[in-house]
Amino acid sequence: MADVRRAVRENWDAAGVADGDLVLVAVSGGADSMALAAAAAFEGPRAGIRVGAVIVEHGLQEITKVVAEQTEAKLRELGLSPVEVRTVVVGKDGGPEAAARSARYAALEQAREESGARFVMLGHTLDDQAETVLLGLARGSGAKSLSGMSPVGEIYLRPMLELRRQTTEAFCADSGIDVWNDPQNLDPAYLRVRVRNQVLPMLEDTLGPGVAEALVRTAGQLRQDAAALDAMAAVTFSKLAKLQPTSVELPAESLEPLIAAIQSRVFKLALEAVGGQPTQASVQAVTQLVTDWHGQKSLTLPGARVERTGQKLVFRSAKTLETGAC
Numbered sequence: 001m002a003d004v005r006r007a008v009r010e011n012w013d014a015a016g017v018a019d020g021d022l023v024l025v026a027v028s029g030g031a032d033s034m035a036l037a038a039a040a041a042f043e044g045p046r047a048g049i050r051v052g053a054v055i056v057e058h059g060l061q062e063i064t065k066v067v068a069e070q071t072e073a074k075l076r077e078l079g080l081s082p083v084e085v086r087t088v089v090v091g092k093d094g095g096p097e098a099a100a101r102s103a104r105y106a107a108l109e110q111a112r113e114e115s116g117a118r119f120v121m122l123g124h125t126l127d128d129q130a131e132t133v134l135l136g137l138a139r140g141s142g143a144k145s146l147s148g149m150s151p152v153g154e155i156y157l158r159p160m161l162e163l164r165r166q167t168t169e170a171f172c173a174d175s176g177i178d179v180w181n182d183p184q185n186l187d188p189a190y191l192r193v194r195v196r197n198q199v200l201p202m203l204e205d206t207l208g209p210g211v212a213e214a215l216v217r218t219a220g221q222l223r224q225d226a227a228a229l230d231a232m233a234a235v236t237f238s239k240l241a242k243l244q245p246t247s248v249e250l251p252a253e254s255l256e257p258l259i260a261a262i263q264s265r266v267f268k269l270a271l272e273a274v275g276g277q278p279t280q281a282s283v284q285a286v287t288q289l290v291t292d293w294h295g296q297k298s299l300t301l302p303g304a305r306v307e308r309t310g311q312k313l314v315f316r317s318a319k320t321l322e323t324g325a326c
Contacts, residue, residue, distance in 0.1 A: 001171050012049065021118045026053075038177060039171070058090050129219060133215045148220075149161060237270070240266070249315075268283055276302060303317070
């Protein structure tokens with residue numbers, strides 16, 4: 001129990017959670033989130049921090065409504081307040097896992113805003129982090145994706161990223177906390193379940209123990225590198241960009257000598273500044289206007305239009321163009 005409680009205290013210190021702040025714990029009823037909720041409920045009064053909870057009911061299984069009600073009662077017994085159940089409608093975009101995740105995070109963010117909470121705490125563990133990194137590797141993702149989840153973000157806190165899942169299970173067992181074992185966590189139809197129950201165990205058997213920890217260490221190193229590159233790119237963007245009411249201009253001659261890691265981040269910032277969606281494909285397309293310029297036509301990208309005229313690269317909002325604004 002001490003490990004989970006210490007992780008909560010250290011995470012709050014790192015995030016600057018202060019006396020009087022309200023934090024919400026996202027709870028599913030499983031061992032990870034229940035351990036986090038119990039630890040936060042224990043530490044909160046000692047630090048003057050108010051601790052509440054949000055249970056997101058996805059409605060994907062008949063039993064989940066009952067589980068949500070039972071979990072709400074358990075959390076109130078632990079002393080969390082406020083505690084609420086939020087029922088969401090899960091769409092189909094991106095597949096069932098992605099759609100459920102989108103609905104869940106939207107509900108959590110709405111709960112935080114309406115309650116005035118400073119942060120939402122999530123029960124991700126070292127095992128979840130390792131799975132995330134391994135999935136990123138398989139998809140050929142960039143450094144930001146491979147850096148995994150951050151323990152401290154603008155909205156979300158993840159105190160248990162250095163703790164194994166066995167630790168949260170032991171915490172609940174030792175504390176006499178009943179948990180719900182979601183049958184979907186054993187369903188091989190879900191990619192993450194296959195990674196958890198087949199791929200990672202196979203890697204451990206083949207390469208030896210410690211694979212999950214090694215993946216998480218790699219994520220931490222990449223997270224530090226990505227943060228440094230993001231900061232450098234932000235400085236470069238602020239120096240080079242000419243911000244107009246409806247556009248952003250960048251000088252191509254100054255962009256060309258930049259290293260690729262900084263250059264791509266500058267393009268991402270420019271796209272974001274005009275309301276574009278900086279996907280990897282979008283950034284690569286913009287890069288071609290600088291590194292392989294031969295008079296191409298303007299680019300129509302998700303949420304943005306980009307064109308090069310001479311040595312000037314201009315980013316415009318697609319919405320502005322649709323309305324005919326100048």
